[in-house]
Amino acid sequence: MKCLKEIDHIGYAVHDIQKTAHYYVDGGWCLSGIYEEPVQKAKIAFLVKLGMPTIELVSPLNGDSPVDNVLKHNGVAPYHICYVVDDMMEAVEELYEEGFKPLFMPIQSVAMDNREICYMYHLELGAIELVSRN
16 A cells, blocks of 8 residues: 555544543643534544644534444544545545545545545555545
8 A cells, every 4th residue: 555655643533622632732732723524524623742643633513423423333532544645536546456445535624724535444444534735
């Protein structure tokens, strides 16, 4: 999987961004603004700390968010790693050939500066997110 070279962030499913972020902020992390992603039916915020991987907190926007299923089955937990890709469609095709299934076609993400994202799923690896470099 040549396209998965650079990690952008680790995504956590959470019930409440502010409640979970509190623990990180107390540890010196900086919290971004909270973005609403209607297409993903989620609220999203990022935590950054020098020398540490970026953490994305994802909470349900409403009662039919895919994040609800993650929380129902796993509770608050990391559930995906996001990789930066240079060519979104090339990466999707490469991963499809490796047995990944797209959970939706690439869309623009407000929280990711309107760059394209796509979630892919593999039975042996779980969910990953792709984000275009530009």
